[in-house]
Amino acid sequence: MIKGVNGAPNKALLSAKKVSPKSASLIDALMLEKSTPDVSNLISNSNTNLVNDSSSESFTTNSHVTVLLDEAVQALAIKPDGIYVDGTFGRGGHSKKILEQLGANGRLIAFDRDLSAIESSKAIADARFSIVHSHFAGMQAELADMGISKVDGILLDLGISSPQIDEASRGFSFRYDAPLDMRMDQSSGKTAADFLASTTEQVLAEVIKNYGEERFAKQIARAIIAERNDGRAITTTGQLTKIVAGAVTRFEPGQNPATRTFQALRIHVNQELEELALTMPQCLALLAPQGRLAVISFHSLEDRIVKQFVRDQANRDDLPANFPVRAAELPQPKLTGVGKTIKPSAKEVKHNPRSRSAVLRVAERTSVI
Numbered sequence: 001m002i003k004g005v006n007g008a009p010n011k012a013l014l015s016a017k018k019v020s021p022k023s024a025s026l027i028d029a030l031m032l033e034k035s036t037p038d039v040s041n042l043i044s045n046s047n048t049n050l051v052n053d054s055s056s057e058s059f060t061t062n063s064h065v066t067v068l069l070d071e072a073v074q075a076l077a078i079k080p081d082g083i084y085v086d087g088t089f090g091r092g093g094h095s096k097k098i099l100e101q102l103g104a105n106g107r108l109i110a111f112d113r114d115l116s117a118i119e120s121s122k123a124i125a126d127a128r129f130s131i132v133h134s135h136f137a138g139m140q141a142e143l144a145d146m147g148i149s150k151v152d153g154i155l156l157d158l159g160i161s162s163p164q165i166d167e168a169s170r171g172f173s174f175r176y177d178a179p180l181d182m183r184m185d186q187s188s189g190k191t192a193a194d195f196l197a198s199t200t201e202q203v204l205a206e207v208i209k210n211y212g213e214e215r216f217a218k219q220i221a222r223a224i225i226a227e228r229n230d231g232r233a234i235t236t237t238g239q240l241t242k243i244v245a246g247a248v249t250r251f252e253p254g255q256n257p258a259t260r261t262f263q264a265l266r267i268h269v270n271q272e273l274e275e276l277a278l279t280m281p282q283c284l285a286l287l288a289p290q291g292r293l294a295v296i297s298f299h300s301l302e303d304r305i306v307k308q309f310v311r312d313q314a315n316r317d318d319l320p321a322n323f324p325v326r327a328a329e330l331p332q333p334k335l336t337g338v339g340k341t342i343k344p345s346a347k348e349v350k351h352n353p354r355s356r357s358a359v360l361r362v363a364e365r366t367s368v369i
């Protein structure tokens, strides 16, 4: 269980340089740090895109249209007899494509923390396929329980799925008035309403600012806490939307004023950045030589964690200048980046506007231990 659910945004996660697996103690630091974040570490040039968030959508869909389907599966360079992991099953778009490319002896193990995703996976009747109801940060332990210590490829398609956004009762969207839940895993953890009921104004402002890049974060936090102090618990998306609308005086044309606040709360409630930072080193440990990692991010906060992790593992030469060491003794790269980042084509974006902020990064494991 990841600690710090109700803490403020973790400053180590917001400062990409610090999200390095090189220090084993970093993960402990990520887990334990609950203190107020250093707001000076805020991502200045980030380009948080709200498209994968419920809030920016003006249309609804009942199913999930898989993003970068061909590109992501191709990036895995599937070996027919290999073992693959889909860390974010969703509605199984990528999983099905991976299975198509696997031979009779191949295996695919999928993960999802959402029970409705697990339920939908029952449609896949294939002995090569299994699914685990778990957050992907539990991947290494779950695979170890299955006797698997190495895999040939791992895919993460981050964020939430269209069914999660479009099902009112999940509380991800301000388009519906519903209980303010926002948990991907409704079987455990605290809801967004629980968080709003117990947090402080300062922590709330930091969550909204850091994860939503909302310039009216302080005003929104103040308005929410004032409502709570007046004895009105904030328990519905409708209530929250109204409070935010009253606190935000300027917002992007065509965008609901609550867009950024909803995104921030969702990221916080689901510890999305912590999950990713904890999972990257596990991917490294799990990948066999030439194994591939493919990650689709939907906003710059997650993409930055992936980019920095790959970069740190690819350029392991951060010794001080003139450090007396022979070239042959320098730490060798454990990962190499594969190609440039891949984005959806104009055709894909036209067909599926929710794909428009997607970025796919691919890396390959070297044989360095």
Ligand SMILES: C[S@@+](CC[C@H](N)C(=O)[O-])C[C@H]1O[C@@H](n2cnc3c(N)ncnc32)[C@H](O)[C@@H]1O
Pocket: 064, 065, 066, 067, 087, 088, 089, 090, 091, 092, 093, 094, 095, 111, 112, 113, 114, 117, 134, 135, 136, 137, 157, 158, 159, 160, 161, 184, 275
């Ligand atoms: C964008 S969807 C994936 C869609 C999928 N690739 C498809 O083609 O249908 C993301 C899925 O990952 C799940 N998810 C997100 N973060 C997770 C985490 N940390 N652990 C496990 N599942 C997660 C969500 O519940 C959601 O079902």
